[in-house]
Amino acid sequence: MALADYRSDMESCCRCSACKFIPLEKVTGYARANVCPSISRFEFHSYSGGGRMGFGLGLIHGRVEYTPKTAEVIYNCHLCGACDVSCKYAMEFDVLEPLYAMREECAKHGQSVPVWDGLVAGLAKGAPLVLEPETAEDDWFADLPVADAAERGAAACPSAVLYHAGCLARCTRAAGRTAAAAVTLLARAGLKVAVDKQAESCCGGRAYEMGYRAQALARARENVARFAELGIMELVTGCAHCYQYFKVLYPKLGVEHGLKVFHITEYLWTLVEQGRLSPTRPVKLRVTYHDPCHLGRLSEPWIPWQGVQRMRHMRVYDPPRVLRRGTYGVYEPPRRLLESIPGVRLVEMARSKEYAWCCGAGGGVRETNPEFAAFTAAERLAEAQDTGAEAVVTACPHCVRNLMEPGGLVSAGASAESRIRVYDLVELLGESMSGGA
Amino acid sequence: MTLTKEQYRALAAVVGGEHLSDDPVDLDAWAWRSGQAAMAQDFKPRFEAIVMPACTEEVQALVRLCNKFGLKFKASSTGWGSYCDPGGPGCIMLDLRRMDRILEINEENMYAVVEPYVIHAQLQAELMKRGLCCNVNGAGGNTSALPLAAHEGIGHMSASCGIGERNLLACEWVTPAGEVVRLGSLGSLGEWFCGDGPGPSLRGVMRGNVVPLGGLGVYTKAAVKVYHWPGPPSVELKGCSPHYAPVKLPPHFLLRYLSWPAEEGREAGIRRLGESEICFGVMGFNANMMAANVATNNEEELRLTEEYSKQIVGPGVCLVIAGNSARDFEYKRRVLELIVQETGATSLKAVEEGEVHDAFVWRFIRVTASIRETMRATGVFGGEVFGTDSYLVQSNFIQHSRKDKAELVARGLVYPDNTDPFITSLEQGQLTHSEVLLRWTPDPEVAQAAAEYVAKANRNAVEGHYGLPHHLWGDPQHDFFGPHTCNYTHWLRKIKKAYDPNGVAESTHHITAAE
Structure with a gap:
């Protein structure tokens, strides 16, 4: 939908500022009450969900133009969706969807971000959306005895399960190791998963988030055609972003695929529950879990809706319009998995699940404004440290990377502000398997 | 009008360039709030600039610059009310977002000192940890805890935790002329102090019947009276937004919605409840507000409104009882039973027990459903x-x-x-x-x-x-009431003139000096 299609939603903003805070019932003190990294960093109301509704209407009415400054405000947002959740605790309109639409309009008006123009240029060929790749794209599975979905087809892959590693696994060493650990764990559970070794391509979702709808749509269509060609029935993603895009974005773009989409943590938890994987080696660690936005509040299924307001004054619709509020994100499987690891003690951060603070990688910010990405990560790491945890565990390579190297500004290991360790959950689970992953 | 380069530079010199903007994208962010006719021309007038001071000294410097340049200013914190908007061109906004500290919680003397951008949800949560509680504006926990920021300062716990005008113990005030005045304890030397400050009720001069809504300077700190909290330091919640409920309701809390066949019944009921002083919180809700509190969307609200309306027999009241001990709770519960019996009240069964009850109690105390009650429909x-x-x-x-x-x-x-x-x-x-x-x-x-x-x-x-x-916002309304109400407008204007000789404190929603 175009920005103008969200006019009624945006007009409903009463400027209550709820979008700036965690859901109010959850406020347990002075600290960590904020939920929006953007206004927390930039302070001006325009950087909040509500402020964006205000100037969004200005854009529709031609009062505000698409200038570099406008683009700067629009792109300095992680699109983490926290404002949307806090607003919808009470209200009945979409906050996040207009933000996507604004970026699309920005790109149309020639205010896209140069660094992303360059990245997206390669998307048509399936190139990963990663700046400065560290590894060759096939490095991560080079030493793994994993089936190639293309070479051997569905016959060698009876479960028709495809593991989609994602761009970061194909381009960075740390995420590559995590992807390898994931595939090894699946194999250990007796699952014959396949990898599209020669043709795994970017899912295109991050391009959509940066406003390149047409390019993302084309990529989505090509990917779905490829899945059909491979005879895939189930898709397991190692990346929370890919998970959300396949599960939510593709249907939103009208690209139906009929696949069952799982995040690796969902899949692994099922295997642990079924007794097919048994973490037995103790990992003595007090940990806190960081909910990736794309796995948590943003992962509810897309609910298509087209209809009319049923009563003149009340915002009820025919057919009923069900809003996505972040209620049914993937929150429990990662936590249950963590708890299944002997020796691990899970402590929660002040902001978790549907109102978790973003890691700072979202919305393309790590590429467009590393300093802001670092700010957001530093806040999250400080929050993690407040719990007394020795490590923060998460389930998305983008989160791992930005928490380990906030904004890419710290070269390696823990950030300058934090001595807390950062793990991908898959890594930790691998460590707890006797004999390793 | 747009700011001249000289004006812009002068403002930037006070707050730093990164805390000042006159870009349309930042200005239009403040130019809309729902509740209008929804046409392009019904945007609110734009501020000329948004300025974000970090301390009283910066506020004072900005106000003095406004006097020098003939610029109007309007300060606001969370900025919800329409009175936070300018009435026309030539006005800059002092966005007090960076002034967000809880400066003191004095448990012994039961007060807290806050800056304007502390919200009620934060202050209340900090107080609960210390066995204290504050009045939370009926508008919600998302609003400023400064008892002068809100229009009135009336809320769910006003039965037991007072109201804005009473709870204001002290204040730091940057007058429109750029003077800093400290009233009450903030202006004292640690000796005896009076909330009304030096001279003839300066608090009344500063505040008036309702707060001046930006028309009489900037309030940069205030001491707010706090009260006893009979609950635990915090309450663990289960569920995901918007479906929260306490894992376990603290002991000795009870919520009821009572209704009476006629207004006389409610009047008697409320009077008896007040006389007995058993209520921690009271709100004269109706079927729709009760439904809005419970429902997580409009469809559900419609259904519950219909359901509750069938059980509610007339005008009603929602109340919370909180016992300090099992014995205290039992006493209050029995008094309530007696009042119900003697005034012929009917209790809304749907909210009497279970998760609906427990969740309602907590939501009511944290005042988090006001937006549902008012704006969502x-x-x-x-x-x-x-x-x-x-x-x-x-x-x-x-x-x-x-x-x-x-x-x-x-x-x-x-x-x-x-x-x-x-x-x-x-x-x-x-x-x-x-x-x-x-x-x-x-x-x-x-x-x-x-x-x-x-x-x-x-x-x-x-x-x-x-x-x-x-x-009563603005000259026309005041001028309508003035002649019928002892010509209070003369006095209001005298105050305005005395404290704002250059007319720089934007007064669209207060009163201007013009007779």
Whole structure:
């Protein structure tokens, strides 16, 4: 939908500022009450969900133009969706969807971000959306005895399960190791998963988030055609972003695929529950879990809706319009998995699940404004440290990377502000398997 | 008008360039709030610039610059109310977002000192850890905890935790002329102090009947009176937004919704509840507000409104009882039973027990559902805000105005939500406050009708001798009431002139010096 299609939603903003805070019932003190990294960093109301509704209407009415400054405000947002959740605790309109639409309009008006123009240029060929790749794209599975979905087809892959590693696994060493650990764990559970070794391509979702709808749509269509060609029935993603895009974005773009989409943590938890994987080696660690936005509040299924307001004054619709509020994100499987690891003690951060603070990688910010990405990560790491945890565990390579190297500004290991360790959950689970992953 | 380079440079020199903007994208962010006619020309006037001071000294410097340059200013914190907007060009906004510290919580003397951008949810949570609680504005936990920031400072716990005008113990005030005045304990030397400050009730001068809504300078700190909290330091919640509920409700808490067949019953009930002082919180909700609290979306709200309406026999009240001990709780519960019996009240079974009850108690105390009650249904909320007076005065006033609302409903101009009468009891029944909510889908015809409705309510107030409503914003309304109310407008204007000789504190929603 175009920005103008969200006019009624945006007009409903009463400027209550709820979008700036965690859901109010959850406020347990002075600290960590904020939920929006953007206004927390930039302070001006325009950087909040509500402020964006205000100037969004200005854009529709031609009062505000698409200038570099406008683009700067629009792109300095992680699109983490926290404002949307806090607003919808009470209200009945979409906050996040207009933000996507604004970026699309920005790109149309020639205010896209140069660094992303360059990245997206390669998307048509399936190139990963990663700046400065560290590894060759096939490095991560080079030493793994994993089936190639293309070479051997569905016959060698009876479960028709495809593991989609994602761009970061194909381009960075740390995420590559995590992807390898994931595939090894699946194999250990007796699952014959396949990898599209020669043709795994970017899912295109991050391009959509940066406003390149047409390019993302084309990529989505090509990917779905490829899945059909491979005879895939189930898709397991190692990346929370890919998970959300396949599960939510593709249907939103009208690209139906009929696949069952799982995040690796969902899949692994099922295997642990079924007794097919048994973490037995103790990992003595007090940990806190960081909910990736794309796995948590943003992962509810897309609910298509087209209809009319049923009563003149009340915002009820025919057919009923069900809003996505972040209620049914993937929150429990990662936590249950963590708890299944002997020796691990899970402590929660002040902001978790549907109102978790973003890691700072979202919305393309790590590429467009590393300093802001670092700010957001530093806040999250400080929050993690407040719990007394020795490590923060998460389930998305983008989160791992930005928490380990906030904004890419710290070269390696823990950030300058934090001595807390950062793990991908898959890594930790691998460590707890006797004999390793 | 746009700022000159000299003006911009001078403002930037105070706050730093990164805390000042006159870009349209930042200005338009503040130029919309729902509740208007939804046409391009109905955006609010833009501020000339947004300036974000970090401390009192910066506020003072900015105010002095406004005097020097002849710029108007308006300060606000969370910026919800329409009175946070400028009335026309030539005004800069002092966005107090960076002034967000809790400066002190004095447990022994039971007060807290806050800056303007501390929200109630934060202060209340910190107080609960210390066995204390504060009044939270009925508008919600998302609003400023500064007792001067809100229009009135009346809320769910006003039965036991006072109201804004009473809870203001001290204040730091940057006058429109750029002087810093400290009243009450903030201006004392640690000796005896008076909340009214030096001289003849400076607090009254500074505050008035309702706060001056930006028209008399900037309040940069305030000491707020806090009260005893009979609950635990925190309550663990289960569920995901918007479906929260306490894992276990703290002991000795109980919520009831009582209704009576006629207004006389409610009046007697509220009076008895006040006399017995058993209530921690009281709100004169109606079926729709009860439903809005429980429902997580409009479809559910419609269904529950219908369901509750069948069980509610007439005007009602929602109350929370909180016991300090099992014995105290049992006493209060039995007194409540007696009042129910003797006044012929009916209790709404749907909220009496289980998760609905427990969740309602916590939501009520944290005041988190106000947005649901007011804005969610249509996205727009308006209406009348009456004053603070005795129950009967408020009740009679509202009876007039609800008839006028019924007329709008009959013409299809506003949502027939049955939200009136809405009356709340303050300070254990000593005072009462009431409102009539209007909600609608924005269009020019409805906006016009809503404005006419408020004008009619004002006439009712005068003709019925009901006193001053609280929705008196701006010269026309004050000038309408002044001649009927001891010409208070003369005094209000004298104060305005004395403290704001250059007329720089933007007064669209207060009063200007012009006779």
